[in-house]
Amino acid sequence: MELKFDKYNEFRIKSLFGRYITNESILQLTEIFSYSEIGKSSNNLPIYYLKLGSGPIKILIWSQMHGNESTSTKALFDALSYFLHIDKKHLSDFTLHIIPILNPDGALLYTRENFNKIDLNRDASSLSQNESIFLKDLYDKIKPHYCFNLHDQRSIYSVADTNKPSILSFLSPAADTNKSETNSRITSMKVISSINKELNSLIKGHISRYKDDYNPNCVGDTFQSLNTPTLLFESGHFDNDYNRENTRKYMCFALITAITSITTNEYKKIDYSDYYKIPENTTYLSDIFLRNVLIKNGIKEYRTNISIMYNEVLDKSANKIMLEPFIDKKGLLRNMFGHFEIDFTNNDKMFKNDDNLLNNLLKHID
Ligand SMILES: [Zn+2]
Incomplete structure (x- = not known):
């Protein structure tokens, strides 16, 4: 052809x-x-x-x-x-x-x-x-x-x-x-x-x-x-x-x-x-995949993988689609990858597992 x-x-x-x-x-x-x-x-x-x-x-x-x-x-x-x-x-x-x-x-x-x-x-x-x-x-x-x-x-x-x-x-x-x-x-x-x-x-x-x-x-x-x-x-x-x-x-x-x-x-x-x-x-992909993030949950400290996805939301006033991130899953998440990935393995920054977790993670990614 x-x-x-x-x-x-x-x-x-x-x-x-x-x-x-x-x-x-x-x-x-x-x-x-x-x-x-x-x-x-x-x-x-x-x-x-x-x-x-x-x-x-x-x-x-x-x-x-x-x-x-x-x-x-x-x-x-x-x-x-x-x-x-x-x-x-x-x-x-x-x-x-x-x-x-x-x-x-x-x-x-x-x-x-x-x-x-x-x-x-x-x-x-x-x-x-x-x-x-x-x-x-x-x-x-x-x-x-x-x-x-x-x-x-x-x-x-x-x-x-x-x-x-x-x-x-x-x-x-x-x-x-x-x-x-x-x-x-x-x-x-x-x-x-x-x-x-x-x-x-x-x-x-x-x-x-x-x-x-x-x-x-x-x-x-x-x-x-x-x-x-x-x-x-x-x-x-x-x-x-x-x-x-x-x-x-x-x-x-x-x-x-x-x-x-x-x-x-x-x-x-x-x-x-x-x-x-x-x-x-x-279906192995997420929008953002964070590997081995150090998490503090009460007195427990551990490393985990975090999958972040975007919700696509219509902003009517701008006639545009906005991407709103949310935490989709946490855990071992074997076989999962991200369109965008960050490996925290050598990063000792500790994130508290609370309502601000997503915002704190995103601040860190920026
Ligand atoms: Zn369709």
Whole structure:
């Protein structure tokens, strides 16, 4: 495949930045993309839809069904810009049917769930929410050849038994409880393997796959069981990139690869068993990991490991996501690592195990 990743800075949609991506953010792009409304969300916000290309291969793509998972949305717009401005020849091969923000209420409130506090990715069989119904209606109307289900994953995700952060994760969801290798599953596996092959040279060791337990309440599993090859894409965390701008770039490359691989039939050359060679996800990471901190608890003194995580909190006045640290766990925490780590082994500073522990630790880290 001839992919022009080196032109990323030319086609990246620069007005999309950071974690807080809402309807308002994507409405800034109407000079490039035109939207129509396919319905209203649970709290009456428009759910936008756009189309790119005019070809026979139909791909249905939705992002932000979890409102606070915005990285893949940014990546998606970058990828659309690529096909619109850099590599235009495929516009007559494919038609992309896109819902960039399926859960605009969750996006606005910066929550995973929708306005009714329902996880839309557990609503595929009951279809109890407007958002779920509109997605299913669009699926029924379009009858796509492929579905792309776009998400973000938390910073805890690592690659198999390593301390390497999972920058990108994928899944070819199961179509039944036996995890049968149906034609549609195999097709999804091949497309994912072609992404893995292409991206491996850029982020080797940072790509993983999700466990494939079947859950009929998940949208991907449902569409897969209806024999539509469906791919789950997950943007992960790496290093100190809390705006996930680097991950966005790699997710954009993953989307470009998948779409190109499908339109050129490149994926058909791939042995689907390559999919199983992609290492599985683990959850060995924390945002900050402190090793061997000396703690005083009453008269007891001991050393322990401390895992600190960030809560992502929307600051409405600044329209920004703030990171609020909290102590997640203390103890031996075998097999755990941090995106940021400090080893206190040779540090005899003693921390009292009281309500100020977190603040005192953070002061020390600064
Ligand atoms: Zn998600």
